[in-house]
Amino acid sequence: MDGQERRRDPSSSFLLRSRKEMLDYFLLEYDCTRELVERARSMARGDRSTTTTTNTTSTTSNNSMNAGPSVMQQLQQQQPPPPRSKRDRIVSAFKARIKPLQSHRLLDERERILALSQMPLKWKKRKKTTRAKKSTGEEGEENAEVEDESVDEMHRKMLLTVYAKLTGDYREEKIDAVGKHWETIGFQGEDPSTDVRACGALAVANMLSFVLFNATPAIPATEANGSNGTANNAATNGVTLGRNAVAVHRLSRCPGQQFPMCALGVTFTSWSIRVLENGFLNEHINDRNSKFNSVWDCLDAYYVGVWNIFYKTWKRGKYSLKDASVVLKHLEKHLASRTGASKAIYTSERVLDM
Numbered sequence: 001m002d003g004q005e006r007r008r009d010p011s012s013s014f015l016l017r018s019r020k021e022m023l024d025y026f027l028l029e030y031d032c033t034r035e036l037v038e039r040a041r042s043m044a045r046g047d048r049s050t051t052t053t054t055n056t057t058s059t060t061s062n063n064s065m066n067a068g069p070s071v072m073q074q075l076q077q078q079q080p081p082p083p084r085s086k087r088d089r090i091v092s093a094f095k096a097r098i099k100p101l102q103s104h105r106l107l108d109e110r111e112r113i114l115a116l117s118q119m120p121l122k123w124k125k126r127k128k129t130t131r132a133k134k135s136t137g138e139e140g141e142e143n144a145e146v147e148d149e150s151v152d153e154m155h156r157k158m159l160l161t162v163y164a165k166l167t168g169d170y171r172e173e174k175i176d177a178v179g180k181h182w183e184t185i186g187f188q189g190e191d192p193s194t195d196v197r198a199c200g201a202l203a204v205a206n207m208l209s210f211v212l213f214n215a216t217p218a219i220p221a222t223e224a225n226g227s228n229g230t231a232n233n234a235a236t237n238g239v240t241l242g243r244n245a246v247a248v249h250r251l252s253r254c255p256g257q258q259f260p261m262c263a264l265g266v267t268f269t270s271w272s273i274r275v276l277e278n279g280f281l282n283e284h285i286n287d288r289n290s291k292f293n294s295v296w297d298c299l300d301a302y303y304v305g306v307w308n309i310f311y312k313t314w315k316r317g318k319y320s321l322k323d324a325s326v327v328l329k330h331l332e333k334h335l336a337s338r339t340g341a342s343k344a345i346y347t348s349e350r351v352l353d354m
Helices: 003-008 019-029 033-045 053-060 071-078 086-096 104-116 153-167 180-185 201-212 229-236 243-252 261-277 282-286 295-316 321-335 338-347
Strands: 126-133 141-148
Touching (some): 019 153, 033 104, 104 261, 153 201, 180 261, 201 261, 243 295, 282 338, 295 321, 295 338
16 A cells, blocks of 8 residues: 555554454564563462353453462462372373473564563543642642543554444544443453453453454455545545454344353453463364464464364354353363363354354
């Protein structure tokens, strides 16, 4: 797209044209040293909070998410006794068969992804209050509001791209930072950064990958003259919405079976973090004959596969929000495991029926 086309299409300035733009930024350009150091410190202290089953299940309700116990507390409560039975010996041997990632590049990418899960979503300017001294001759101080410029432009583009692709609204001026319109794509509050707090910016990155996963290449702008404005905008951005994301979004808005899509995506991101930390994806990443040449590609495949399995389970069972707790607990048991990770990756290539 040349400069003239970019000026003609205002959406090109605030939307991502491809998933590769996001990956190049986080894996090559972004300096995540602070997040990596904080992650190392929190793991050493043993107080890194995790998303428990109760927390993830509450994502599908209107209740606020309660903070879970620390990792150390959970280990103290759930630490099994030394292996004594035959079952315990089998489980220990099974865990020992998990091989680590076989290159420094893959290890570095893995740590960057996990650091991203601890990174708050910085996508809008916030006003902060500062203390300013009054003019000469007056005592005391006065409060002044200034805008905090710590906004990550990539975070903003990721979130706006997800919204634009799911709703078909490519007008930047219509997408306010805070408002009820975010509930259209399945956030539970008026500020998306509140919903994704448990998994950080990684939750939005996963959702963006799902929205653009296996998307059919769009018609170039020069060939889409006969289409409407929305189609033109989609074309000039280089990608269209993936078919599976269309199916999931439609089901999430279906009366009787509706569910908060983006809020539920945070739950699936928490499962993704768990299988990545436990090494359940390592065999797929290390395999030279595998289609994955990066940790992120494999993680996205798992995430998409979880969505596909959830869609079929939810639609065929004709479930509603009152069944969410039971359904999610069942899926978590089967998918947040080594065999479940393989099943989800295998399922990621399937096309969902509308």
